Amino acid sequence: MTYAITGSAMKTSLGEDKCTCFESLCSGHSGRKRLQSFTADHFNVRNAYEIDDRPGGIDRALRATELLCDAVQAAVQEAALPPDARCVVVVGTGLRELRTLELFWTVGTPMTIDQLHFERALNRRLHTSFPVITLANACSASSFALAVAEDFLRDGAFDFAIVGGCDTITKSMFGLLDRVNPSHPDAVRPFDRDRRGVLMGDGAAAVVLESRASANARGAPVLATLRAVGTSCDAAHETAPDPAGIARAIEDAYQRAGLAPEDIDIIMAHGTGTPLNDKAEAEAMQRVMRQHVSHPRICAMKSMTGHTSGASGLVGVVTAIEAIECGMLPPTVGLEHLMPEARAMNIVNEATPVNARLAQVNAFGFGGVNAVAILECES
Structure with missing residues (x-):
């Protein structure tokens, strides 16, 4: 069974919304810049692909949650999803709020355990009470979330599914990659003979799924079919x-x-x-x-x-x-x-x-x- 995508959104180091991101991609722009999240003094690599959203260069807690909420809200608005919809949210993430934990451990930034789950923040932003399920399936997490959402809709458990993905750069993962890479890349160069490894980037994206019949009944434009x-x-x-x-x-x-x-x-x-x-x-x-x-x-x-x-x-x-x-x-x-x-x-x-x-x-x-x-x- 196929499903209609009626809303979509993304944020990356190339832009705050999908249109800006896509224009930058087509122009061949790079989001690579000197590392901002923390000092690179102890690492071999100096660059990353970060979203420039830190006033004064000061890192803060719950950035992954903020990025996710921004993307989900934009996708929901495009889909004109009713707040009382029978809807589930499935989120894929590799690192969740690991950076928030790092700030708590290292500089004592206040946090509570419930902030590690996205449900409260998402429903507060959307003014809803949707159930939120989070998958941590490494680098394919948000695509797996898409598969799980598809299952929910096929089984009739929900009429709509919001699928989201988010991750921000963390010091521990940055350090792990810095040690795992056999050489030290200054940029990501996929499929090139001289590729040297991966660099991390901030990002979030979201889509809204529903049946084609539902989209037609609501008069919702269909962006694509899954x-x-x-x-x-x-x-x-x-x-x-x-x-x-x-x-x-x-x-x-x-x-x-x-x-x-x-x-x-x-x-x-x-x-x-x-x-x-x-x-x-x-x-x-x-x-x-x-x-x-x-x-x-x-x-x-x-x-x-x-x-x-x-x-x-x-x-x-x-x-x-x-x-x-x-x-x-x-x-x-x-x-x-x-x-x-x-x-x-x-x-x-x-x-x-x-x-x-x-x-x-x-x-x-x-x-x-x-x-x-x-x-x-x-x-």
Whole structure:
């Protein structure tokens, strides 16, 4: 069963709303800047892709919650969702409010345990009493949230679902990546032969899902149709991705959507810029798509937003919808020498006009938690 997307929103280091973000993406702008959240004195890496929302450069608690509330509110307003709707909110996040905990531990910033859950803040912002479920499925969290929301609607448990994703840069995760990266990247360069690793970014995104019949009855414009979300959890390794597990998620998405590889027009790649992730993604896509792997045009937007962690899948979904609506696919910035494993893939390195109908959005996380969304909309 397919579902209508009647509202969407995103915030990244490139802009406060989806229109600004998408314009910046198509212009090839980068949100990379010197680290603001905390001093980089103890790290090898000095850059990140942060949202510039700290007056005086002072970090504060509950930024992930703020970003999530902003995105959800914008999506709900676009969908004109009634506040008394039979609605569930499903949130995907990798780090939740870890930065708030860090500030509590290090400088004594006040916080309470209930602030680690998003429910109170979201309902206060929306003036609702919706149930809120939070998933922490690593970097594919918001795409998994999309799959869970789809299940809720299919089972008739709710009439509407708000799906959100959010993450902000945290000191502990920044430090972990600083140690895990075999070299020290100054920018994210997905699928490039000389890629050196990933840098973190702030981000949040949200969409509103409902049946097509519900949207028609309300007179709500449909931005796109969610055809399917394919998932897999291979648990092959803590951090190294398994091409076979990724391939299973892609195949599951095609099967659920009733599509073949040659039907896909554009792909928002996971594309983290790490040696293992990009290689595994390229191998998996060629394993599934075979001779059709060169057909879809591919964008790796983390080259401009950084890795927005649990929010990244949904940021890709919103960007894919905008790309089809506007007829333009953003470039993959910094792609100078295509890595050998991706030579058969049509990865664009400049903004490219597209006449697209079907989009694939990849999201893969630590532990082999993989999710692939298929979207359809008329350009």
